[in-house]
Amino acid sequence: MKRAIFMVLFLVSCAESRGNDYQTAMDDYTANKVQAIIRTHVIPAAGEKPGEIIAAVSSAFLTTPYQENTLIGSTEVSEVLVADFHGVDCFTLIDYVRALSQAHDQKTFLSNLISTRYVGGRVSYLSRKHFFTDWSATQPLNATDVTRQLSAKAVTVVKQLNRKADGSTYIPGLPVIARKISYIPAHAIDSAVLDKLQTGDYVGVWTPLAGLDVTHVGIVIKSGGKVWFRNASSLKINRQVVDSPFTDYMASKPGIIVLRPH
Structure with missing residues (x-):
């Protein structure tokens, strides 16, 4: 049976002024969970550092399919x-966590979700922040790229985002974006880098593939003297939001890009 989705027309004044009318899809389960997370994880963490609020909010998604x-x-x-907490992938997880961490009710959550997910706050497919580094390179900014601050061994390259090796594009209609991107190679993720990582940092798994910046994203959690990678795992053994040991997870990956929440 298909899950019923409660559809509402949500027109905000700023959207109307740009001629950006759109629909919002959010069912009762998600709406109720938005309120519950704000009540039990956001409000009690008021005054904490952004990363600590992100840790608290993201904990509510553990075991989400x-x-x-x-x-x-x-x-x-x-x-x-779309706001759908029945299941998340790695990108929608961090979308929802960021939007919730700065919300105080359902309306501000949805407003935050727009600014998190879309360039210029315009709800459209081609305005989506399709790439992880869009979070620190396009307005409104979601985070600051601190990759080079974490390691002198960070490597910087220029990538043509959205352009495949054969010259075609991943997203038709979206321009190719020339962007300077820094990453820390996996072999350089040493104790000094781990010490500089902060709870709530957003981490993308760097990829050398043409046209892409990362293949997976998650959140740094420091707890009990250990560093964890909280992520929506597609691995058959998991298929849910889990905490993975950070160094174990990244050992076989090409490298990382680190964005720090404001």
Whole structure:
């Protein structure tokens, strides 16, 4: 049986002024969980550092099933502002966590979700922040890139985001974006880097593949003297949001990009 989705038309004044009318898809389960997370994880953490609030909020998603393709929109289908807590992938997880961490009710959560997910706050498929480094390179900024501050061994390259090796694009209609990107190679993730990581940092797994910046994202959690990578894992053994030992997880990966929340 397909899960029923409660559809509402959510028109905010700033969207209307830009002619950006859109629909919001959010069912009762998600709406109730938004309120519960704000009440039990955001409000009690008021005054804490942004990273600590992110840690608290993201803990509410542990064991949430992994589910991809939950967003609605393409070059042929009108974009819908989707909030769906029944299942998350690695990107929607950090979308929801950031939006919730700065919310005080459902309305501000949805407003924050727009600014988190879309360039210029415009709800459209081509305005989505499709790449992890969009979070620190496009307005409104979601975080600051601190990768080079964490290691003198960070490597900087220029990538043509959205352009595949064969010259075609991953997202038709989206321009190719020339972007300078820094990453820390896996072999350089030493104790000094781990010490400089902070709870709540957003980490992307760097990829050398043409046209992409990362293949996976998650959140740094420091607890009990250990460093964890909180992520929506697609691995068959997990298929849910889990905490993975950071160094073990990254040992076989090409490297990391680190963005720090404001």
